[in-house]
Amino acid sequence: MKQLISLRVNGEPYEVAVEPHKTLLEVLRDELELTGTKEGCGGLGQCGTCTVIMDGKAVNSCLVLAMDARDKEVLTIEGVATAGKLHPIQQAFLDYGAIQCGFCAPGTVLSAKALFDKNPNPTEDEIKIAIAGNLCRCTGYAKRKKALLAVAEQQGKEGGR
Amino acid sequence: MSDAFSVIGKRVPRIDGVALITGEAKFLDDIVLPKMLYGKILRSSYPHAKILNIDTSKAEKLPGVKAVITAADTPKLRYGIPQIYDEIRDEPVLVDDKARFYGDRVAAVAAVDMDTVEEALDLIEVDYEVLPAVFDPEEAMQPGAPKIHEVERNIAIVKRVYAGDVEKGFKESDLVLEGRYVAHAQEHSHLEPHGAIAATDISGNITLWTTTQTPFTIRRDLVKMLGIPLSKINVIGTQCGGGFGGKNEVTVEPHAILLALKTGRPVKMIYSREEEFIASTIRHPFIFYSKIGVKKDGRLMAKQGRAILNNGAYTGHGIAVAYYVGAVFATLYRIENVKYEGYVVYTNCTYGGAFRGYGNPQMTFAIETEMDRVAEALNMDPLKLRLINAPVAGERSACGIFVGSCGLRECIEKAAEAVGWGNKWKGWEVR
Numbered sequence: 001m002k003q004l005i006s007l008r009v010n011g012e013p014y015e016v017a018v019e020p021h022k023t024l025l026e027v028l029r030d031e032l033e034l035t036g037t038k039e040g041c042g043g044l045g046q047c048g049t050c051t052v053i054m055d056g057k058a059v060n061s062c063l064v065l066a067m068d069a070r071d072k073e074v075l076t077i078e079g080v081a082t083a084g085k086l087h088p089i090q091q092a093f094l095d096y097g098a099i100q101c102g103f104c105a106p107g108t109v110l111s112a113k114a115l116f117d118k119n120p121n122p123t124e125d126e127i128k129i130a131i132a133g134n135l136c137r138c139t140g141y142a143k144r145k146k147a148l149l150a151v152a153e154q155q156g157k158e159g160g161r
Numbered sequence: 162m163s164d165a166f167s168v169i170g171k172r173v174p175r176i177d178g179v180a181l182i183t184g185e186a187k188f189l190d191d192i193v194l195p196k197m198l199y200g201k202i203l204r205s206s207y208p209h210a211k212i213l214n215i216d217t218s219k220a221e222k223l224p225g226v227k228a229v230i231t232a233a234d235t236p237k238l239r240y241g242i243p244q245i246y247d248e249i250r251d252e253p254v255l256v257d258d259k260a261r262f263y264g265d266r267v268a269a270v271a272a273v274d275m276d277t278v279e280e281a282l283d284l285i286e287v288d289y290e291v292l293p294a295v296f297d298p299e300e301a302m303q304p305g306a307p308k309i310h311e312v313e314r315n316i317a318i319v320k321r322v323y324a325g326d327v328e329k330g331f332k333e334s335d336l337v338l339e340g341r342y343v344a345h346a347q348e349h350s351h352l353e354p355h356g357a358i359a360a361t362d363i364s365g366n367i368t369l370w371t372t373t374q375t376p377f378t379i380r381r382d383l384v385k386m387l388g389i390p391l392s393k394i395n396v397i398g399t400q401c402g403g404g405f406g407g408k409n410e411v412t413v414e415p416h417a418i419l420l421a422l423k424t425g426r427p428v429k430m431i432y433s434r435e436e437e438f439i440a441s442t443i444r445h446p447f448i449f450y451s452k453i454g455v456k457k458d459g460r461l462m463a464k465q466g467r468a469i470l471n472n473g474a475y476t477g478h479g480i481a482v483a484y485y486v487g488a489v490f491a492t493l494y495r496i497e498n499v500k501y502e503g504y505v506v507y508t509n510c511t512y513g514g515a516f517r518g519y520g521n522p523q524m525t526f527a528i529e530t531e532m533d534r535v536a537e538a539l540n541m542d543p544l545k546l547r548l549i550n551a552p553v554a555g556e557r558s559a560c561g562i563f564v565g566s567c568g569l570r571e572c573i574e575k576a577a578e579a580v581g582w583g584n585k586w587k588g589w590e591v592r
Contacts, residue, residue, distance in 0.1 A: 035191035036184015038402075040352040042434040049352055077184035090182045094174060102181030103188065103352045103402030137351055137403050 005070040009034065010079025018066040025050045025061040027069070028076060036077035036106045037061060040135070048134035051107035052076050058114035060133070077106035080113060088151050089113055096147035100138030108134040112148055121156035124149060177400070189356040189372045189399045194427040197358070198227055200420050201278045201430060202413065203268040203285050204440065205260030208509040209294035209307060212259060212287060215268060220284040225277035228423040229285065231268045232257035235419065240386040240411070241476055249317060251310055252475040254386055254415045259292065261309055261474035262509050264439035271420040271428045298471040298506035299448065309474065309507040317476050320483040322491045322501040324559035330463025330498030334454030336538055342451065342527035346471070347444035348437065349516060353402020355410075355441060356431035359417035367418055370397045374408040382411050387418060394418075406515030410442050410477065442514025445482050446471040447523040455535055459549040463498040466490050468524075472505045473512030479505040482513065486520035491560035493528060493569075494550035499559040537589050544577055544586070 002017040009032060016031050023043065028034045040047035043062040050061045053075040080087045089112050092098070099105045108131050115122055115130035122130070127148045136144070164170075180186040217229040232255040241250040255266050270281045293307040300306055301315040309315055331337055357371040367389070373379045376398040384391050401408060413430035420428040432441065447470055454463040468486050472479045483503030491499045518525075532550075536543035551569045558564060577583070 029191075034184075035187070038188070038353070039190065040354070040402075040434070042354075044434070047352055081183050086179070086182065093182050094178045099175070099178065099181050101351070101353070101401060101403040102177070102186060105182055106184045109182065135352060137349070137405070 003067070005067060007069050007072050007074060009074045010076060016066070020065070020067055022066045023062050024052070024054075024064040024066050024069045024074070027066040028052070028061060028074075034076045034078050038103055038106060040103065046135070047104070048111065049104055049107045051110045051134060053110050053114050056114065056117065058111045058130075075110065075113075077109060080109060087113065088154065089116065089148070092147035092151045093144070096143050096150065098140055098143040098147040100136075100140055104134055104136045104140075108136070108144060112151075116151065116155065121152050127152065181400075186400045188353055188402050189358065189370060190353075190429075190431055192358060192370055192399070192429075194358065194360060197427040197429055198271040198273060198420070198424060199275050199278050199430070200269055200271040200413070200417060200428045201275070201282060202266050202416060202436075202440075203270070203282045203287070204436075205256070205263060205265040205267050205289075207260060207289055207291050207294075208263045208296075209292040209309070210260050210289035211292060212256060212267065213290055214288040216286040217268065219286070220270060220281040223272075223277065223281050223284060225273040226270060226281045227273070227426065228271045228420050229268060229281065230416070230419050230423065231255055234423065235415075236386075236388040238386050238388055240382055242382075242478060242481065249476045249480060250385070251317070252477070254419070260289070261507075262511055264436070264511065265474065266416070266440075269416040269420060269430075271424055271426075294509040296508050296510050298446075298469050298504075298508055301506050301508045302469075302504070307509070309509060312507070315507040317472055317505040317507055318480050318483065319505070320480065320487055320503040322487040322499060322560045324491065325463075325498035327463045327465050327498045327500045331452070331454040331465075333456075334462040335457045336535070337452065337454045338531070338534055338538060339450075339452045340527075340531055340534065342447075342449040342530060344447040344449075344523040344526055346446045346511075346513075347516065349403070349405040349407030349441070350437065351403025351405060351407060354432040354434065354437055355408065355412040356429070357412070357414045357417045358427055358429045359414070359421040360427040361418075361421045361425065365393060365422070367394045367421070368397065369394060369414060369418060370399050371414055372401060372404075372408055373398050373414075374401055374404040374406075378409065379411060379414060383414060383418065386411070386415055389418075405517050406519070407441055409515040412441060439511060441511075442477055442516070443473070443511055444516040445479065445513035445520065445523070446510075447486070447520075449524070449527045451527060451531055453531055453535060455539065457539065459539060459541055459546045461494055461496050461550050464490065464496050465500045466502075468501070468503040470503065470505050470513065470520075471510060472507050473510040474507065475512045476505065477512055477514045478519070479513055481515075482520040486524045488560050488562060489521050489524040490528070492552065492558035492562050492564070493525070494532070494547065495552045495556065496559055540589055542586055544573065544582055547573055
């Protein structure tokens with residue numbers, strides 16, 4: 001039996017009829033057609049490709065029931081670049097070659113963004129912990145870290161944002 | 162040099178970078194076609210079992226199920242890597258006689274959603290006659306071992322490299338060492354699973370979207386396994402979410418095509434992560450028996466090796482991997498007298514395929530371990546032993562490979578300098 005829920009995604013209000021066992025990931029991909037959020041491990045919360053930010057916190061959307069996203073504010077990769085301009089994290093990923101196949105990139109960017117939103121000048125350890133849940137098999141870990149350290153340095157200079 | 166060119170030596174933005182980093186890039190699972198169905202394969206519950214009967218009637222009656230296929234719906238052709246090696250074609254689209262590994266393809270279902278597909282798979286009744294299974298390739302080569310295909314001692318093929326005179330080389334050696342090296346299986350685990358969408362039109366033209374790394378190869382493979390003319394199949398390789406060789410393989414493509422032809426509707430099939438581990442190809446597990454002869458001054462005189470590759474249930478790229486193992490063995494390090502035999506042996510394991518290096522990592526592990534053992538036996542700096550025997554550009558290796566360019570010496574020297582090897586190496590006694 002479907003139930004109607006309302007939530008905000010990338011600043012837009014949505015009303016969606018969902019079956020109670022559907023996950024936030026399924027609703028984002030199948031109902032809202034926001035396919036930048038990926039599924040890699042089959043809903044086990046192990047790979048991190050489905051990471052979105054929900055009420056300021058990075059979550060595996062495959063482990064969040066859509067019902068639990070009711071009245072929440074969700075940010076997906078489609079909402080990270082604004083007015084055609086890449087977010088500094090996205091730009092740094094491109095500049096430092098931190099994407100290869102790109103399947104893990106959206107989730108990793110959101111994990112990093114959740115950190116930077118709270119802490120504009122994080123340490124290397126804080127960066128590593130923030131993206132530890134986002135697996136990459138093209139072995140892009142070192143370049144990701146470099147890219148995010150560059151963002152941290154830039155934002156540190158600007159005195160935070 | 163970089164100033165003389167506008168592109169060479171410059172950092173160039175990735176052509177698909179912005180699409181990937183904004184989530185705009187379309188991977189296979191991001192494509193949805195009108196009236197599209199979803200499909201999945203029913204897999205064998207036993208590593209080795211005769212299929213006595215498959216009853217699909219209950220599954221077919223389930224509301225939402227649009228098609229169930231078994232071997233009876235396939236042309237029963239076998240495939241391998243046809244354009245390279247025609248001698249080994251052992252893989253069926255769906256098994257018609259017996260399952261040869263846990264997860265072998267028994268049937269496939271297309272339905273309106275994945276929940277219905279999963280329910281239908283549970284309703285297919287398969288009568289198995291369980292057969293004895295063998296998982297170790299050395300056991301599989303023994304007389305009386307369970308026979309997986311109609312070949313002697315489960316040996317799919319033997320690849321050989323013979324050059325020079327190894328017996329003479331061993332006689333002229335000051336030291337002869339023997340060893341056994343074992344390397345395990347490995348799964349690619351690309352984050353995007355294997356998948357395909359097949360769509361057909363009224364004239365029987367097939368459009369196939371697939372996660373493949375090799376669209377043209379897969380197109381030729383599909384022709385061989387389905388008996389469909391090449392002109393009828395258009396293959397579109399979608400944005401590839403990691404492959405590492407694993408997406409050289411045929412997975413759900415033929416099943417998606419057969420289900421689409423049967424239903425007249427597009428069919429999407431994507432491997433679950435569990436299927437990735439059970440049923441997609443792996444790096445061949447490897448056993449290597451080695452004998453090496455050297456002079457006191459470190460020159461390699463003779464190398465003899467026998468590789469036993471755990472092929473698993475089907476051959477796939479096994480022949481090519483066995484060849485490359487031999488090519489690496491006969492090229493690194495420089496050697497004139499070499500004798501190599503690579504046995505590709507069937508077992509009831511998940512089967513091997515292409516995987517970053519194609520046998521090179523297994524062989525390199527064995528060679529480098531052996532070079533350290535030789536250096537220790539000669540009481541020689543292992544770095545020096547490698548520099549003495551490193552091939553250089555312009556040479557032709559024992560297996561006939563021309564070394565057109567080679568920076569191995571420079572690489573070893575620079576790496577030694579970078580890690581301060583000269584200060585670190587204090588001899589074998591004070592390791």
